[in-house]
Amino acid sequence: MLDLVESKLSQHEAFRADVLAGLSQRQKTLPSRWLYDQRGSELFEEITHLDEYYLTRTETAILRRHAGEMAALCGDNVVLLEYGAGAGIKSEILIDALKAPRMYVPIDIAADFLAQTAERVRDRFPGLVTRPIITDFTADFDIPSDIPAHPRAAFFPGSTLGNLGGSEAAALLRRMREHVGDHGEAIIGVDLRKDVATLIAAYDDRRGVTAEFNLNLLRRINRELEGDLDIMAFAHEARWNEPESAIEMHLVSRKPQVATVAGRSFAFAQGETIHTETCRKFDIAALTHAAQRSGWRVDRIWSDPAELFAVFGLRTEARALRLSSAAAQA
Template sequence: MAHPQQLLPNLTFLDLQPPMTDAAREVATSLSAPRPTLDPKYFYDERGSALFDAITRTPEYYPTRTEASLLADHADAMAAELGSDLVIAEPGAGGCEKVRILLDRWRPSGYMPLEISRECLLDATRALAPRYPAVRFNAVCADYSQALSFPADDGGRPRLVFFPGSTIGNFEPSARGDFLRGLRHLAGDQGYLLIGADLQKDPARLNAAYNDAAGHTAAFNLNALHHLNRRLGCGFDPDAFVHRAFYNDRQQRIEMHLECRRDQSITVGDRRIDLPAGSRIHTENSYKFTVEDFSRELMGAGFTPLSSWVDDDNLFSIHLARAA
């Protein structure tokens, strides 16, 4: 059983030692499928994280700044429904950027970021904890499966699960239901959920957001190949691929693909995989919602919707729900 380490007066660190995945087997299986895919997690190495940060600053990509404005504008209304004596739990906390708005405005009793990357988690919390000495930081290194089963033991204080961004849209519908039920378990019977969801809108606006003029999204998509070359020695020729992103109206989602422009063969572990010209590797989906449909999904996962907030341009939504 792992024990927390006291790193700062108000910061403990618990390492649940997330299990290592067999990346070579996973990638070989997904690329060998009739419709090749790659898990979006392979976007993210140091360069991929920097590229995503650049994407969020482009004029075309609205979700990050719109959500931040909604959080800042409505933090007091959220607090009125929640009270201040609570613990914020954030699975997939990353660099703990967006939670700073809530920490500034609410000053909760505690903050529990859960993140699979030890280095990212330690760097973020060591920098953040001294800024909020009255907030108890309990950082937990865990993967999603470990995080969602983490017991609610917050000294009787209600737990608010914070899941910002449009990440919930990356899940397929059945997996999304399972994940939302996991968030319900993480919240506990007296807990709450504060979650972001991107909204359906003019496809032209969506297509522009995922095909920014500066080319950051294209570079981000292609970076998955560079990442796998360094990590697994796959032998991709990234110059032989082109970024494709488009809105699928029937599925109500943005799809991202890497299209192979000429025949090539790669090696993953001991397997050779042929990728013919014109084939596509499906790298990500981003589903878009209506407020009403997403509220129904929350109810199906065991939550009672309390409030939702939408910007004036109907681009993005934030939902507050209570465990039912």
């Protein structure tokens, strides 16, 4: 319980620092990880069921179709580390296919939501040890010593890698490589480039759930940082950034206004935006190159018939070289 309290306190300070720094920039920006408080996590789960949001159902279909092959890549008795676990729905598909998994380690910043996920996985797989880690997985952190060092596999579905900048994504891939060790594997989902109309619709649905998800960040600021932001004076907007190959989510100020957050005042011009999320879209070559630079080798790529989404199966470079050498000697 003490660890949970300390984690929440440290998250509060980090949230405060990020918000004050982000709103002080010329282009006001807030890190997307803060979208996922309890309410934000619930709204995102609702988003995943929307008609326009093809990502989740497409990736889920890939996982169901190829779970056996992914489990074979991970190997027997594996410790499965899931980064940004959220509701853990996709992880259940993989866990169900694994042979005698040793431990499931969901990692997420939303403590309350993570606790619910861990409890549901324990109920579904009562023989599996489930050990959640409450942390910001986009920052450096160590895997606790009570978690077996090997064999380990990293699981990172949902195209969350696309929410990170190039250097952040590379750092996370390297961190996963360190966490799984020389003998590890990884399974990573990414959204692929496609027509802009399909992409915009996925992040600006007709029901307005994504808009509520984005605006919830302002409500969180008001609640946790003594803010007085006028929620109705902001509008959700999704836009395509061609040079970055990314969908961007913004909160647009509908009028000139001044708001107070944590005792500091911030002015907004009409039409000025707060940039809240970047969702980069990949091609196969780009992600293959990024993985190789971070110490991974691409072993398998699974996709859907329309090539909307791809799931990469990676082995550490050391592991891939050992298997290649063993195969050559056989």
